[in-house]
């Protein structure tokens with residue numbers, strides 16, 4: 430009996446029962462009629478504040494369809510929709526019932542292309558016949574019916590290759606897109622760019638790197654090779670999907686957390702061991718974060734005078750020294766991004782002499798500008814790593830000429846006006862680079878009359894292509910090679926007008942400067958992306 434009592438729910442005491450009895454159909458009319466209780470529910474939410482006290486303005490928009498429920502607080506925006514506005518069954522159909530071809534197939538079909546009288550480095554003046562995107566013949570050529578480009582007085586360089594480009598898509602399409610960034614690249618003489626991983630979302634999955642590669646292919650101005658993130662979200666805690674990105678259609682070989690240093694030595698070691706298995710490499714943004722907290726410019730006499738917190742050169746050198754040792758210990762490849770100090774050059778020189786598997790790049794701005802520019806307080810000169818001393822610039826130029834520094838890389842970092850046109854401390858670091866890199870490189874290597882074009886080709890094209898593993902790029906024209914090259918006028922000069930740049934952003938530190946060397950034409954697989962110094966627009970169908 431005791432058990433049954435426990436199993437049965439106790440009857441509730443009379444006072445807690447509902448107030449209404451169930452109606453008894455038979456005797457319903459016999460009951461006294463009383464007014465119904467009020468059935469209008471009280472408001473669930475408190476009343477709105479009176480109009481004189483407006484709601485506090487929100488700091489965020491409501492989430493968009495491509496953002497997770499709580500908006501974009503962690504910059505984990507989903508992939509933006511590809512630009513299809515039609516319903517699914519119509520989407521794949523173009524006007525003629527077939528899919529639209531990619532941009533590079535859509536342009537005017539070039540039958541044969543004849544480049545007359547270009548200065549081929551080491552071979553003198555030659556004609557060059559291009560057929561089906563490849564070099565068909567080199568020599569003294571007459572070809573009827575071929576589209577002819579007069580290259581008299583122009584130097585032919587293998588198409589430039591940038592190891593370090595920020596294309597900002599996905600996520601910051603107000604600053605740059607893959608389309609606009611690769612147009613800027615073509616105008617600067619580039620046929621291939623490596624897109625850094627610090628987009629939004631971060632390129633830390635196969636999906637994002639494939640999306641970036643597809644956008645590059647659709648734009649058709651330069652080959653876009655995505656760089657994968659080393660760590661999830663560039664947060665430096667957990668390795669990203671390195672294997673999945675390597676095996677993806679984007680075929681990622683280079684990984685970098687650029688913008689952030691892979692600071693944690695165990696994460697760096699694991700990443701190196703991982704990429705070594707498939708011949709990949711880690712591109713390191715060398716910056717010991719504890720030494721650069723709050724840093725605004727190079728630490729030195731100028732920062733002391735201006736009262737701005739300094740970014741000491743040792744923050745770069747300490748990480749480069751550590752990673753040289755890790756590269757030697759693991760046998761894996763490390764590439765140092767934007768080397769900016771004289772002592773970094775010493776460390777890399779010693780490492781190479783010992784046979785360490787390391788390479789290094791320098792940015793054009795570190796070959797020309799110094800921290801004296803900060804005296805203007807113009808945030809266009811704010812960059813990471815910062816502009817250094819005159820003595821560093823001299824050593825970097827020497828190291829580039831000598832080959833201790835392997836390549837010029839732009840660190841093209843477009844920023845929207847609101848991120849640059851503000852006070853120095855609030856401005857984002859970074860400068861445009863793609864359209865001016867060749868001119869600055871030539872200046873740094875002695876100027877157009879003294880420069881060795883073979884060294885220019887080596888540092889801006891052949892070596893970066895080799896580092897990135899882009900086999901179709903960085904090759905001097907030979908019968909059979911892909912026709913990826915650029916024609917430059919060594920005798921011409923041009924003035925940098927920000928409004929004329931192909932980039933969506935305007936943050937160039939060279940505005941108004943007269944620079945040597947113009948890019949007259951760029952060819953990607955035999956198709957002109959730039960002709961007569963102007964972007965060759967798509968032919969309308």
Ligand SMILES: [Zn+2]
Nearest residue numbers: 687688714766
């Ligand atoms: Zn960087």
